Amino acid sequence: MKKDIKKRNTILTIILIGIIFAYMLILQLNSASHSYAISIIERSAIYAVVAVAMNMLTGFTGLFSLGQAGFMAIGAYVTAILIIPVESRPTVYYVNGIAPWLANVSLPWWLAMLLGGLIAAGFAALIGFPVLRLKSDYLAIATLGFAEIIRAVIAAPGLNQITNGSYGLNTIPGYHSIFTPVIVSIICIALMVMLLRSSYGRAFTAIREDEVAAEAMGINLFKTKELAFIISSFFTGIAGGLLAIYMRSIDAKTFQVTLTYTILLIVVLGGLGSVTGSVIGAFLVMGGQEWLRFFDEPLTIGGVSIPLFRAGFRMVIFSILLMVVVLFWRKGLMGGREFSWQGLINLFRRIPQLFRKKKSGEGAKNE
Amino acid sequence: MSEDILRMENITMQFGGVVAVDSLSLHVGEGEIVALIGPNGAGKTTAFNCITGVYEPTNGRVEFNGQTMVANCPHGKMKKTYAGSHAGEYTEIVSRTPDKITALGVARTFQNIRLFSSLTAFENVLIAQHMHVKTNFLSESFFANAAFLDKMKTKPKARQEELDMRERAHELLREVGLSDVENEEAGNLPYGIQRRLEIARALATNPRLLLLDEPAAGMNPQETAELSAFIVEIKKRYKLTVFMIEHHMDLVMKISDRIYCIDFGKMIAEGNPKEISSNPKVIEAYLGEADHAENN
Structure with missing residues (x-):
C-alpha cells in the first residue's frame, strides 16, 4: 500500500516534469511567437531562486533580512561586467571609459555568475558579524540599510570606470534558450533544499523555533546563523546574475527596495518555511502581474466604456487579490508545508465538501 | 562519596x-x-x-x-x-x-517548556544531536539524504552519520517510552509528555x-x-x-x-x-x- 503510493507519486512527478519540459520545448521551438510567455517563465524562475533563498533565512532560520536587493545587485553587476563582450565595452562605457585592468577581463557566463554569488556571499560574511547579533525588526533595518548602501556605492561617481555609475550597463548577452535560466534555477533550488534537509538545515529550523533551546542543545547560534546568511546571499547573488542576463541592461535603480518587497511578497504569499510555496508564489506573482494586464485596456460593454478599466487598474486588482489570499490563507498558500501529491488529491476531494458546507469551506482550505 | x-x-x-x-x-x-x-x-x-x-x-x-x-x-x-x-x-x-x-x-531542561513546538518529537531529538555532526555542511547537503547510496559497502561519512543519528533518535524515544508519539508535533503533545520529551531531547546531547x-x-x-x-x-x-x-x-x-x-x-x-x-x-x-x- 505504502509502496503503491510512493510509486504513484513518482509517476505523477515524472509526468509533471515531462509536461513542463515539453511545454518549454514547444515554447522554445516557436520562440518568435511566444517570447512573452518565455520571458514570464524566465523571470518567475529567477525570482523563485531569490524567494527560496530569502525563505531559507526568514522562513527557516527566522532571520528577517531585507538585504536581498543589495546582494542581487552585487551578483548582477559582477556577472554583467564580466560578460559584456570586450569589443562592445567602449560603447557601453562611452562616457567614463572602462578601468584598464578590467577592459580585457572576460569570463563565461556561468563562471561570472558563480563569482558574483561568491562575492555576494563574501559581503554577507563580513556584514554578518555585526548585524546577525540583532534580532527581528532590527536585523531587517540593518540589512535594508546595507542594501541601500550597495546601491549607492554602485551609482557612485568614484566607481564610474567599473560600474558605469548612473548610466548602467547594457548589451549584456541574453539567454539563447528558456532552458538556461530554468535549469540554473532548478539546480540552485535543489541545492538549497538539500541543505535544508540536512542536519544543518534542521539546526536552522531549531533556531527559528526557539533560540534559547537551540543554544542549550549545543547549536552555535552565531555560526549557524552566519552559515544560513552566507548561503542565502550566495544564491541571491547568483539570482542577481541570472536577472542581469535576463534583463540585458541593468542600472542601480533596478535594485531598489521595491525589488526586496516583491520577493518578500512572494515568500509570504507562498508560505514562510515552504520551498514549494516560494516557487509557486514566484510564478503566481510574476504571472499574475502580467495576466491581469487586460484590466489596463479600455473595456466597452454595449457601447458603454467601463470607467475603471485604465492603465494602472491591474495593480489595484492585484493588490486586492493579495489581500484576499492573505486573509484566507493566513500562513500563505502552503503554510509552512511542502507540496505533496497526497495534499493535492485531498484538496480536490475536499472541493465537493466546499459546496456542501459553504460557511466552513474557508476553514477546510486553510488546512 | x-x-x-x-x-x-x-x-x-x-x-x-x-x-x-x-x-x-x-x-x-x-x-x-x-x-x-x-x-x-x-x-x-x-x-x-x-x-x-x-x-x-x-x-x-x-x-x-x-x-x-x-x-x-x-x-x-x-x-x-x-x-x-x-x-x-x-x-x-x-x-x-x-x-x-x-x-x-551538561544538558538542561527549562522551567517553561521550550520544545521546538512545530517540529515532530522525532525531529526535536534529532536536532539535539546536531552538535555531534562532524562532516561539513557541503557533504551533509549532498549525502545526508542520499538514500540511493545505502546499498554501497562504504557509505559516505555524512550519510552514515545521518543514519546513526536517526537510529539513535528512534532508540532514545523508544527507551523513554515516546515511540508512539514520534511523528506528532511537539506542541500538540499533552503537557506531561512534553516534559518527558524535553528530557529526552536533553539526553540526546549525551x-x-x-x-x-x-x-x-x-x-x-x-x-x-x-x-x-x-x-x-x-x-x-x-x-x-x-x-x-x-x-x-x-x-x-x-x-x-x-x-x-x-x-x-x-x-x-x-x-x-x-x-x-x-x-x-x-x-x-x-x-x-x-x-x-x-x-x-
Whole structure:
C-alpha cells in the first residue's frame, strides 16, 4: 500500500516534469511567437531562486533580512561586467571609459555568475558579524540599510570606470534558450533544499523555533546563523546574475527596495518555511502581474466604456487579490508545508465538501 | 562519596544593584541526584543559568569534571558597584556560551517548556544531536539524504552519520517510552509528555550532568510519581548525574540524595531529605509556604 503510493507519486512527478519540459520545448521551438510567455517563465524562475533563498533565512532560520536587493545587485553587476563582450565595452562605457585592468577581463557566463554569488556571499560574511547579533525588526533595518548602501556605492561617481555609475550597463548577452535560466534555477533550488534537509538545515529550523533551546542543545547560534546568511546571499547573488542576463541592461535603480518587497511578497504569499510555496508564489506573482494586464485596456460593454478599466487598474486588482489570499490563507498558500501529491488529491476531494458546507469551506482550505 | 562532577564556588550574580545569587557554593557528586529548593524568586533558576552560560556570573567559579567551566570576577562597571562578598578572590575570567557548555556534557531542561513546538518529537531529538555532526555542511547537503547510496559497502561519512543519528533518535524515544508519539508535533503533545520529551531531547546531547528546572511543574500527583520513577530510571540507564530545581516536596524527598535550600540568593541549608525536612530554617523559609507551592 505504502509502496503503491510512493510509486504513484513518482509517476505523477515524472509526468509533471515531462509536461513542463515539453511545454518549454514547444515554447522554445516557436520562440518568435511566444517570447512573452518565455520571458514570464524566465523571470518567475529567477525570482523563485531569490524567494527560496530569502525563505531559507526568514522562513527557516527566522532571520528577517531585507538585504536581498543589495546582494542581487552585487551578483548582477559582477556577472554583467564580466560578460559584456570586450569589443562592445567602449560603447557601453562611452562616457567614463572602462578601468584598464578590467577592459580585457572576460569570463563565461556561468563562471561570472558563480563569482558574483561568491562575492555576494563574501559581503554577507563580513556584514554578518555585526548585524546577525540583532534580532527581528532590527536585523531587517540593518540589512535594508546595507542594501541601500550597495546601491549607492554602485551609482557612485568614484566607481564610474567599473560600474558605469548612473548610466548602467547594457548589451549584456541574453539567454539563447528558456532552458538556461530554468535549469540554473532548478539546480540552485535543489541545492538549497538539500541543505535544508540536512542536519544543518534542521539546526536552522531549531533556531527559528526557539533560540534559547537551540543554544542549550549545543547549536552555535552565531555560526549557524552566519552559515544560513552566507548561503542565502550566495544564491541571491547568483539570482542577481541570472536577472542581469535576463534583463540585458541593468542600472542601480533596478535594485531598489521595491525589488526586496516583491520577493518578500512572494515568500509570504507562498508560505514562510515552504520551498514549494516560494516557487509557486514566484510564478503566481510574476504571472499574475502580467495576466491581469487586460484590466489596463479600455473595456466597452454595449457601447458603454467601463470607467475603471485604465492603465494602472491591474495593480489595484492585484493588490486586492493579495489581500484576499492573505486573509484566507493566513500562513500563505502552503503554510509552512511542502507540496505533496497526497495534499493535492485531498484538496480536490475536499472541493465537493466546499459546496456542501459553504460557511466552513474557508476553514477546510486553510488546512 | 564519589568525585564531584560539578562544583560551584562562591557564585554571585548581581543584576544592577540587586544581588540575585549571593556567593553560592555547592557540589554535586558523580551519580548523585541533588535537588535545589527554595521559595519563589530565591534565585534557583538564576543559579542554573550561571552554570549553563545563559548568564555570566558576576563573581565566582564553576568547576565541571575537574576543570574550570565558568569563572568571573567583577570587572568594568561592576567593579565599583559590586555588592557581593569574596571580591578580589577570583581573578580568572572564563566565559562560555551555552552551546559550548552543552558540548562539555551538561544538558538542561527549562522551567517553561521550550520544545521546538512545530517540529515532530522525532525531529526535536534529532536536532539535539546536531552538535555531534562532524562532516561539513557541503557533504551533509549532498549525502545526508542520499538514500540511493545505502546499498554501497562504504557509505559516505555524512550519510552514515545521518543514519546513526536517526537510529539513535528512534532508540532514545523508544527507551523513554515516546515511540508512539514520534511523528506528532511537539506542541500538540499533552503537557506531561512534553516534559518527558524535553528530557529526552536533553539526553540526546549525551550529557554526563542533567540539569532539570522544575520538571514536575504543573503535574498532578500521579504524573509526578511517574516522573520520579522516570528520573531514577534514566539516571541509571545513562549513568547520569542529576541536579534539579523542584517545588514538589514529595518528588524531592523521594528521589534526591542530597538537598540544598536557598532563600534570597543565599544558601540556608544543606543535607539529606530527612535533615532538610526537619531543619527549622527551611521550614521557616520554605515549607511554611509548601502548601501554596504544591497547589500550583
